[in-house]
Amino acid sequence: MLNRIYEAQRLMGAACEALGRQINIMEVCGTHTVSIFRNGIRTTLPERLKMLSGPGCPVCVTDQGYIDITLQLADRDDCIIATYGDMIRVPGKEGSLETRHKPNVKVVLSSEDALTLAKDNPEKTVVFIAVGFETTAPATAVAVAEAVQTGVDNFCVLSGHKLVVPAMEALLSEKNHKIDAFLCPGHVSVIIGSDAYIPVVERFRRPCVVAGFEPMQVIEGIGQICRQLAEKTAKVGSIYDAVVTPEGNTTAQRIISEYFQPVDGYWRGLGSIPNSTLKLKTKYSRFDALKRFGVDEVPGEDLSGCRCGEVLCGLIDPTECALFEAKCTPDGPVGPCMVSSEGACAAWYKYGRGQKRNS
């Protein structure tokens, strides 16, 4: 193991020397962010190699407007809100699902559990708060498919599912971005395949390397990126070959495209991104919570003073936000990056304070 670490570190050092400036690599996925902090990887990197935490935590990128709709629906006596745990603490304009103390808000671990809630409570409409990237979207689609087949009409989905590649392209389209390369998410790549990053590589000339979440994979992924940077090449790479194929999981892709279509969507901090959000297709619109309750999704205003948006774009470190640690902590989060355990601010707060280098 040590030899592999030394080799990766050699590649990192060589890239820093070859470029003669600070190198910024963005890890797109929240699970990578946590792995990097939990394993102290930042403390092992060269001084001039900086990891930026990107928009890969589904809770963090969910727009406040979406949160406000969940709060609005939670106020209805005829609804049960079925949500993943992290979402209950994200503050909207007026409180969060947790602070409202509504008995009709139920934490579920899967879309299947949400559907079961619907079957068990035929007198209520269960609204599944469907967030996540390409990893959770297939499961939502399967739940809708089952609802169709079994005739469960009191089930619907508030889809906030997001697509990773459009967000990467949006980040690189910003004039002031600082990103030299992407460490690409393992789980998402299992679904979309490593070929999905080819447009990023070809259009923006930025290396994209897929890695798993074990610390060695992260370190070797960074090493492989540095090799490309030193050689001034930009390719799609993977050190997660055992599970990630170029074409991805085509069955999962098929079920996503059967039930969902990509539309323009709001991302916290990044604004509206073309074709970046999954909405249910028209033929399944009776399962679409927005249509069922006649609600319009409007972009939320960012919370006062919260700089989560800039953190998600890699423009600032969490410590540069005046609220960090002072007014915004995991006990009393202001922004979503402090709520989710995979949020950059929460990871920084939990593991990063006291790390003297790269912080």
Next chain:
Amino acid sequence: MKDTQAKKILLAHGGGGRLTNNLITNSILPKFSNEILAELEDAASLQLDSGSVCFTTDSYTVKPLFFNGGDIGKLAVCGTINDLAVAGAKPAALSFSLIIEEGFEIDVLDRILSSAAKASDQAEVPIVAGDTKVVEAGAADGIFINTAGVGTKLAGVNLSFGRIAPGDKIIINGSIGDHGMTIMSQREGIKFESQLKSDCASVAGLTCKILKTSAGVKFMRDPTRGGLAATLNEIANTSDCSVELCEADIPVNPTVQAAADMLGFDLLNVANEGKVVIVVDADAADDVLGICRGHPLGKRASIIGRIVESEDGPIVELITKIGGRRMVQMPYGRQLPRIC
């Protein structure tokens, strides 16, 4: 109505009348049989063999009531015994008080009492006093238990935060997170929950053996709620020293690790119920480790870190398996399962 026919707890079982008396006589006393309890006095009389007495209490509200490796009854006995044990005491006696919700199944109560009795017998710490209250349906979550315990301080033993100093070694008697992940996985209904087993056990036998054999032990604590992270942060903050932990040396069961990864938990923050953290003088560390490994509850004991001088205030720092460093913070409340 004849209560012998009753299958569920009635409010009258807590009313102090005939039903209460029957519940105590039929369900409770046969389980916890000992001479002191049999007196049924308002207070138990104990003969203790030392001038220094340790006294503690704790309440138990665990849900689910039954989990792989234990239940609320066993937990209520072992938990309080462990609090006495890590204070350097030999536990002498326990009280055992029940708050039961009306409608609670008497069969289930019997199972809980049997399990508590077994744990008390195994640890050789009798239950000598108790109380039973019944509350209306909805006023409690099935059953709550409070236990209090007294013990006598072992001769010559002096455990305190004040004795902890740089150079001391930190030992744990086995793998971390087993109890908390068993409970969490049963609550969340994850698929491999049957492979997880709580470590719920009384550690008094082990601690007494260590303390009687080695004078080098400076401090002990059972890392229950908040896990190893909370215990070590408390040690750092109170002793004004820092703690350096070595990740590779912390024993972890692979299934427990997998469950924690799946639910997004840091095992350092997860509760244990049969573990003891021992801060020991460096010269005595190997001896204490040897005693642990020779005991059924310490086979996987390990030296997991050391006490170091604090530079800019006391911190707990983890040296990770890949050689990185990161802080280990005091856990900050409820952990939520992650979503992907």
